[in-house]
Amino acid sequence: MELIEPLRDKNLFFLDGDGVLWMGNRPIHGASRVIKFLRERGLFCFLLTNNSTKSRVSYVEKLQKLFGEKFRLDEVLTSAYGAALYLKEKRANRVFVIGESGLKEELSNAGLKVVDEEDNKSVDFVVVGLDKGFNYSKLSTALKHLYNGAELLATNDDPFLVTEKFPIPGAGALVSAVEICSGRKALTVIGKPNPFLIRLGLEKAGIKPEEAVCVGDRITTDIKAGKAAGIFTVFVRTGTGKSEEHLINETKPNLVLNSIADLMKD
Ligand SMILES: [Mg+2]
Numbered sequence: 257m258e259l260i261e262p263l264r265d266k267n268l269f270f271l272d273g274d275g276v277l278w279m280g281n282r283p284i285h286g287a288s289r290v291i292k293f294l295r296e297r298g299l300f301c302f303l304l305t306n307n308s309t310k311s312r313v314s315y316v317e318k319l320q321k322l323f324g325e326k327f328r329l330d331e332v333l334t335s336a337y338g339a340a341l342y343l344k345e346k347r348a349n350r351v352f353v354i355g356e357s358g359l360k361e362e363l364s365n366a367g368l369k370v371v372d373e374e375d376n377k378s379v380d381f382v383v384v385g386l387d388k389g390f391n392y393s394k395l396s397t398a399l400k401h402l403y404n405g406a407e408l409l410a411t412n413d414d415p416f417l418v419t420e421k422f423p424i425p426g427a428g429a430l431v432s433a434v435e436i437c438s439g440r441k442a443l444t445v446i447g448k449p450n451p452f453l454i455r456l457g458l459e460k461a462g463i464k465p466e467e468a469v470c471v472g473d474r475i476t477t478d479i480k481a482g483k484a485a486g487i488f489t490v491f492v493r494t495g496t497g498k499s500e501e502h503l504i505n506e507t508k509p510n511l512v513l514n515s516i517a518d519l520m521k522d
Pocket residue numbers: 272273274275276472473474495496
């Protein structure tokens with residue numbers, strides 16, 4: 257068992273979660289074998305996900321549960337964690353969040369004050385990620401803070417998420433709702449296609465871009481982020497991949513495979 261030829265000299269792998277390693281709570285066939293192989297060889301292996309609903313701690317638990325592999329906290333890069341780093345750099349203090357517990361946890365852990373809807377004092381940022389409890393009241397509170405001068409930050413702008421049965425709306429749909437009613441644009445989108453998290457991973461590992469690979473099922477996020485960071489890109493047809501065939505020619509990933517299982521051959 258070996259990595260396929262173009263990947264043999266690579267030392268760092270950024271693996272997307274949804275649609276590459278798993279679909280919902282079901283591991284994708286072959287993902288386990290690839291993860292075990294990379295880790296046995298001592299190669300750097302990062303989970304790189306735009307999904308901000310879970311904290312890094314939860315992803316460490318998920319990886320352990322699905323693949324029986326113990327990842328360290330700093331081997332998990334999420335858009336929620338990236339948002340926390342970004343806000344700290346901006347010296348933000350109070351934030352209003354449209355997002356789930358994982359995002360709030362990462363921001364609180366970074367020392368930010370996550371205010372609730374009843375808090376009427378001003379905030380520095382409105383942060384928007386995927387929130388399955390999104391409603392009109394949260395949208396109104398976000399609008400109020402933006403009207404009062406807060407900045408807008410998006411964890412990611414994925415239009416939808418794949419699940420085992422059918423797609424569900426992604427963070428991008430909620431970001432658009434906030435942008436439309438406020439007439440504002442997010443200052444930045446932390447997740448892919450922004451190469452921010454990839455650059456962070458390269459820096460943490462001390463690895464040059466030409467030694468790194470990113471594997472993803474979405475051209476508009478995973479592959480574009482990899483290209484922007486100057487690393488080798490692998491597009492897989494699992495997850496969202498099936499519906500993105502028409503974008504391959506335009507963005508030209510370095511490699512197109514049917515699934516993560518094809519990173520290796522016997
Ligand atoms: Mg994906």
